Amino acid sequence: MSGFVALFSGINVGGNRIVRMAELRAFFEELGFADVASYVQSGNVVFRSTQADVVSLTKALQDAFEKRWGFHSRIMVRDATWFARLVADNPYPEIAEDPTKLHAMALEREPTPEEIGRLAEKCTGPERFEVKGDVLYLHAPDGLGKSKFAEILPRTLKVPGTMRNWRSVLALAEMIGRASG
Structure with a gap:
């Protein structure tokens, strides 16, 4: 099993x-x-x-x-x-100590470079993100609830996914x- x-x-x-x-x-x-x-x-x-x-x-x-x-x-x-790969590939290890500011989004599939580029154009606030395979890592320094970028992320990326904070991960x-x- x-x-x-x-x-x-x-x-x-x-x-x-x-x-x-x-x-x-x-x-x-x-x-x-x-x-x-x-x-x-x-x-x-x-x-x-x-x-x-x-x-x-x-x-x-x-x-x-x-x-x-x-x-x-x-x-x-x-x-x-x-x-195990999700945890090991975290591009923001310095943020992992504050799990309310680091999130991982499990994506239904790996986004195309065009989809990632479209999302990068919208990332103009304090947030930063990185995509590794079918995972999007999001550093939201003000928290996910206050992040305008997090609000537009799903409809901009257009790849279905579900977000978890680092503590849950x-x-x-x-x-x-x-x-x-």
């Missing part, structure tokens, strides 16, 4: 699309996954599966989730190797490391 993290997008945000974590964990167990654990309310589930293909896992989870809760949530399934990396070990 291999360890995975399912990153949900758009649940439990602003009091909308409420999914209780206990119900989500039970849902994963009903689907046959093992060692299911969740982290914070925004939809992060660590689990083990005999199925190793993340594309198949993602499709099966999205379909079953929509059937159960009646709405679509983009789910990105990532394995332990991906999380490190916690999930540790959890998936234990699940895979």
Whole structure:
């Protein structure tokens, strides 16, 4: 069995699309996954599966989730190797000590140079970002909530993704490391 993290997008945000974590964990167990654990309310589930293909896992989870809760949530399934690379490739190690100012966005696919260029043109505030593969690292010195750049990032980049702060990234990396070990 291999360890995975399912990153949900758009649940439990602003009091909308409420999914209780206990119900989500039970849902994963009903689907046959093992060692299911969740982290914070925004939809992060660590689990083990005999199925190793993340594309198949993602499709099966999205379909079953929509059937159960009646709405679509983009789910990105990532394995332990991906999380280890995410942490190791952090281009802002000096910011990692302040996890509220460093974020990682798991992207559905690697953006094209044109897409990254279009985003770079809009990055005019105190923020800075770097894309490595299918991850966008964002340093938001004033915090994500005050970042005008973070507001326009999804519609400018046009590559679906889901953002996590560095504290969550490190916690999930540790959890998936234990699940895979």
